Amino acid sequence: MGRLTTHELIDLVLDPGSFTSWDEPIDISHHPEPYRTELKAAAERAGTDESIVTGRATVKGRPVAVVVNEFRFLAGSIGQAAAQRIVAAVRRATAERLPVLATTASGGTRMQEGTPAFVTMVDISRALMDHKAAGLPYLVYLRHPTTGGVFASWGSLGHITIAEPGALIGFLGPKVYELLNGVPFPPNVQTSDNLAHRGIIDAVVLPEELPSIVDTALSLLVDPVTNPQRHRRTEPVSRHRDTWTSVELTRRPDRVGVREVLRYGSDATIRLQGTEKGERDSAMIVAIARLDGVPCVVVGQDRTTQTRIKPMGPAALREARRGIRLANELQLPLVSVIDTPGAELSPQAEEGAIAGEIARCISQMSTIQVPSVSVLLGQGCGGGALALLPAARVIATENAWLSPLPPEGASAIVHGDIDHAEELAVAQRISAFDLHELGTVHRLIPERDEDTPETLAHAVAAEVAGQLRELT
Incomplete structure (x- = not known):
C-alpha cells in the first residue's frame, strides 16, 4: 500500500x-x-x-x-x-x-x-x-x-x-x-x-x-444554524382515524422512517457506526446531521432492520448512548427518533444487559445538558421505545403510538389471547392524541392523506428544527 x-x-x-x-x-x-x-x-x-x-x-x-x-x-x-x-x-x-x-x-x-x-x-x-x-x-x-x-x-x-x-x-x-x-x-x-x-x-x-x-x-460541527428551507405544518390536527387503524398504518412497509427523515430532511449527514467497543447493531442509526439548517446529533431506531428474528438488542442501545454522549461533548442538540416494535427478548439480551441499557438511556436522556427533541415517529413499543423518549420537547406524528407492550402482547396477558388487541390499544390510551392530551407529547405533526414518506419526512424535519430553534 x-x-x-x-x-x-x-x-x-x-x-x-x-x-x-x-x-x-x-x-x-x-x-x-x-x-x-x-x-x-x-x-x-x-x-x-x-x-x-x-x-x-x-x-x-x-x-x-x-x-x-x-x-x-x-x-x-x-x-x-x-x-x-x-x-x-x-x-x-x-x-x-x-x-x-x-x-x-x-x-x-x-x-x-x-x-x-x-x-x-x-x-x-x-x-x-x-x-x-x-x-x-x-x-x-x-x-x-x-x-x-x-x-x-x-x-x-x-x-x-x-x-x-x-x-x-x-x-x-x-x-x-x-x-x-x-x-x-x-x-x-x-x-x-x-x-x-x-x-x-x-x-x-x-x-x-x-x-x-x-x-x-x-x-x-463548526458552521452556525442556517435559515429553514422546509415548512412546518400549522394546520389543526384532528383525530380522523381510530387507534387501531393508526397502529396498522405504522406497521406498513412503506411507512416513513428515520432513514427518510435523514435522506429528505437533512442538508448534510455523517453516519457513525457502532459503540466504539466492538459492537454494532443495525437497528440503531447514529448520525451527525443538519436537519433543516440546524446541526444536531440524531439517534434513531431504524424500522427497516428490526425483525422478529433480529430485533433491537442491547448493543443498539449502547450505540444510542454513544450518540447521547457525543451530543453532550460536542454541545450539539440531540434528536431521538422512536420507531420500534420492541426490544429483543432473549437469553442473549438478558446477558447483554438489555434492562440496564434501557435504564441508562433513560437516565442519560433525562439529564442531557443540550437542547433535545424526541420524535415518536411510528411504533413505540415497550422499554426500547421509552429509552429514547425523555427530551425537552416530545413531538409525534399523528398516527404514532406508545405502549408498554405490543397490543397483542397486552391482550395475551389480560385475556389469554390476542383477539382483544384492538380493544386494549384504546383502553391503554396508546395513541399520539391520547399522549398529547396527557401532556407526554407536546406537539402533533399532521399527517395528510396524500403524504408520501418524502413529504412526511420534510414535515418532521421542519418541526424538529423549529422546536430546536425555539429551545436554543
Whole structure:
C-alpha cells in the first residue's frame, strides 16, 4: 500500500497555502550518539524533523489545528519530543477554540526512548480529553499502519474516526505477536475494514475522499444554524382515524422512517457506526446531521432492520448512548427518533444487559445538558421505545403510538389471547392524541392523506428544527 507523506496529506486536505507550522526546532544534543545518527538519517529520509508535524490551517475557509504523523520518520514512532508536539498543539487548539484534525501512521511508542516515551500516552490523552471537555471537535484519520500506543491513545479518542482502506490497525503488531507466541496472528483481524464491520471505527475512506469528508464534518460541527428551507405544518390536527387503524398504518412497509427523515430532511449527514467497543447493531442509526439548517446529533431506531428474528438488542442501545454522549461533548442538540416494535427478548439480551441499557438511556436522556427533541415517529413499543423518549420537547406524528407492550402482547396477558388487541390499544390510551392530551407529547405533526414518506419526512424535519430553534 502506497503511503501518503505528510506534505502530500497537507496538500490534499487543507486549503492551498493555508498551513502554518506550530513546531519549534527540536534539540537532539542530549541523546546518545547512535540515536542522534538515527534521528538525523530519519529526518533526511522523511523530509520532516520529527514523526509529528503540527500547525494551523483552513479547510474550505474554516480554521483547524492539524496533527500529522509521518511514518517515514522511524516508523512514525512517538518519542518524547513528538509527544510534546502533540500535547502543545492540542493545548493551543483548545485555547484558540479550534477543532483538531489528526491523522496517524505509526508503529507506536519509540523503543529507543523506552518508558519515558511510553508514559507520554497519558499526557496526550489528558490534553485531548480537556479539548473535548471544552466542546471542541476531534477528528481522526487512521492510516496504514497504526498500532501500539498511538492506537491506544490519540488514535482512539476521536468524535469521528475513519480509516484508510486495507490499513493495518491494532494494538499489538502482528510481527511482535508471532515472535512472542510462535504462531502468526489470525489474518484480517487487524484491518480497517474489519474494525468498521465490528463497530470500532466509523468508516473506511479513500484518501481522495478525505477533503469532502472533512468539509462535511466541519460544516456540521463548526458552521452556525442556517435559515429553514422546509415548512412546518400549522394546520389543526384532528383525530380522523381510530387507534387501531393508526397502529396498522405504522406497521406498513412503506411507512416513513428515520432513514427518510435523514435522506429528505437533512442538508448534510455523517453516519457513525457502532459503540466504539466492538459492537454494532443495525437497528440503531447514529448520525451527525443538519436537519433543516440546524446541526444536531440524531439517534434513531431504524424500522427497516428490526425483525422478529433480529430485533433491537442491547448493543443498539449502547450505540444510542454513544450518540447521547457525543451530543453532550460536542454541545450539539440531540434528536431521538422512536420507531420500534420492541426490544429483543432473549437469553442473549438478558446477558447483554438489555434492562440496564434501557435504564441508562433513560437516565442519560433525562439529564442531557443540550437542547433535545424526541420524535415518536411510528411504533413505540415497550422499554426500547421509552429509552429514547425523555427530551425537552416530545413531538409525534399523528398516527404514532406508545405502549408498554405490543397490543397483542397486552391482550395475551389480560385475556389469554390476542383477539382483544384492538380493544386494549384504546383502553391503554396508546395513541399520539391520547399522549398529547396527557401532556407526554407536546406537539402533533399532521399527517395528510396524500403524504408520501418524502413529504412526511420534510414535515418532521421542519418541526424538529423549529422546536430546536425555539429551545436554543
